[in-house]
Amino acid sequence: MTLWRPDPTTLRRPAYLSLAEQIARAIADGKLESGARLQTHRQMADDLRLSVQTVSRAYEELIRRNLISGETGRGTFVRSLRREPDPPYLPERLGEVIDLSILKPICEPLHLDRMKKALGWLAENLPASSALSFRPNVVFPRHRAIAVDWLRTCGLDVSATNVSLTNGATAAMTVALMSVAPPGSKVATEGIGHHTLTPLASYLGLNLEGLAIDDQGIIPEALDACCRESGIRAVFVQPSVINPMATLMGIERRAAIVEIARRHDIAIIESDILGPLVEDRPPPIASLAPERTLYFTSFTKIVVPGLRIGYLVAPDRYVAAVANRHLVSNWMATPIIAEIATRWVSDGTALELVNWQREALRTRHATAAEVLSGIPFLSHPQSLHIWLPLTGERTEEAFVAHARLQGVAIATGTSFRISNHPWHPAVRISLGSTTEAELRSGLGVVANLLRGDLEHLLLAI
Structure with missing residues (x-):
């Protein structure tokens, strides 16, 4: 049994996701090595004063990320470190998460309606x-x-x-x-x-x-x-x-x-x-x-x-x-x-939807400019995303994990890094992957995290 244990004082809501992130960081940092056996659900729940259901959800999340595996009759173990690269986006969207990690165009009911009509036409004209x-x-x-x-x-x-x-x-x-x-x-x-x-x-x-x-x-x-x-x-x-x-x-x-x-x-x-x-x-x-x-x-x-x-x-x-x-x-x-x-x-449908997308993006970019007012980022009026350099001393991984604990998924900048040139930490944020309301809320979380870093730096000077 490994000597590493989660720190209950750092757990935040939702507790299952905070616990999963803490274990994931321990695996990434080598504190939990490949093959290490984790505590049983009951043992960890008792140690952390959580419900067994909360620990079970955390383990399920780690299994979904392919970081641990459960073996009937033996326990739960850290999997061998993967050599395949992780995508910058969530492989699947969880209900609680505002997913700003995957690059998508803005989609509304009209897009599904157009596809349905196209398939209906195709059924008669294939x-x-x-x-x-x-x-x-x-x-x-x-x-x-x-x-x-x-x-x-x-x-x-x-x-x-x-x-x-x-x-x-x-x-x-x-x-x-x-x-x-x-x-x-x-x-x-x-x-x-x-x-x-x-x-x-x-x-x-x-x-x-x-x-x-x-x-x-x-x-x-x-x-x-x-x-x-x-x-x-x-x-x-x-x-x-x-x-x-x-x-x-x-x-x-x-x-x-x-x-x-x-x-x-x-x-x-x-x-x-x-x-x-x-x-x-x-x-x-x-x-x-x-x-x-x-x-x-x-x-x-x-x-x-x-x-x-x-x-x-x-x-x-x-x-x-x-x-x-x-x-x-x-x-x-x-x-x-x-x-x-x-x-x-x-x-003309294709060009019509392109023109619609362009106008919809204007609204999304205006939202980003409003919510992130005073925070520098890179964008273009027709880009599906923004590139946001990080301030303070927080790493990309920690910033992304912190946002995730507050229910927002964003992509690390290093996912797109190909050279070994000097690097400034950054994140990529999709503007089209969710609703306008969720985008505003998700950007608000990012802005609060960044402004918290800036406030911390000013107090330290």
């Missing part, structure tokens, strides 16, 4: 090829032609033969990486970037190089030095607001990135999953360097989450590679979802 064919070239010619129209709203003028339909942005990103970077090669990206890119690169046998960034994204000199010193095959960029710090890369910076990529003959992978949502943005990098840029966009973050479909545009020299790698990793996009996307692009 083409035989979408239900019966295995061949992408049989299913998707019409969809590719309509995709060209949508890509034009994104700032690209491309041929349908260069477009592949994918099951959203993650599938497109995977295929793009597989197409330009063989196992063992190196890919450069922003030092604070896409949270799934690091594990994905690992699974594909790629080496990631996180580059220095500023308020426009990758610093050109850092990319040039990386190309000269490291022999990279591609650079992955998120130039339009979807990146964690919600930065928008200007046209001169985009042109500089293109010039360096051409000089060193590397591919560019451009993630533009917000597409036409972002107003007054510069043209995509793909429009400046169509001969070497693999560009992708999707509908899940700007139209409705269930519309899991995306468009991947590849230069002529990569078209065959993209088709083959898409076949082995996905075979093809889901035809039924593609039918809905094609209809919505054709009849």
Whole structure:
């Protein structure tokens, strides 16, 4: 039996979650080692003067997080530390938690109503090829032609033969990486970037190089030095607001990135999953360097989450590679979802919902500015989130845990950290993942925590 015991004086309401967080921190800090046996529910309840039900709920929460396991007849034990990275968001939403951790568009009943109507239309109009064919070239010619129209709203003028339909942005990103970077090669990206890119690169046998960034994204000199010193095959960029710090890369910076990529003959992978949502943005990098840029966009973050479909545009020299790698990793996009996307692009529903999202985000950003008044944070009028640097001496993990104890889930900044450059603790907060009222309440919790830190610092001076 381990000698470590929870401290009853630090428990806060809800007690089960506070206890679970305390045990989780002890596991993370090594105070509870892998294989350590925890007290029985009754023993811990007696020691902490809690109900057995409260301790049971805490253990259930830790089991859900895969930190402990119960073995019938033997007890409850700390699991071996996981080597897989944790996502920055809650894997599932608990009833008591205001979840500002997962990046989602704002959704209201109208979105569900539109999907229901689309499925009703589809029941009467589903083409035989979408239900019966295995061949992408049989299913998707019409969809590719309509995709060209949508890509034009994104700032690209491309041929349908260069477009592949994918099951959203993650599938497109995977295929793009597989197409330009063989196992063992190196890919450069922003030092604070896409949270799934690091594990994905690992699974594909790629080496990631996180580059220095500023308020426009990758610093050109850092990319040039990386190309000269490291022999990279591609650079992955998120130039339009979807990146964690919600930065928008200007046209001169985009042109500089293109010039360096051409000089060193590397591919560019451009993630533009917000597409036409972002107003007054510069043209995509793909429009400046169509001969070497693999560009992708999707509908899940700007139209409705269930519309899991995306468009991947590849230069002529990569078209065959993209088709083959898409076949082995996905075979093809889901035809039924593609039918809905094609209809919505054709009849204007997709753009209507994008415009709705833009206006709804204005309200959410106004709420954030009001509740966090006087607290510095980074955002963009069309970003789905804000990036909030932390003050005081509190770590990201402690701040996120403290917010969670008060019923609010947010994402640690280090979940998006790719480089080893100097780091300032921060958190990412989603603006669209819940209702307006819950957002205001959740931001209020964050503001109170931060203002408490500031007050503590002033008293210490």
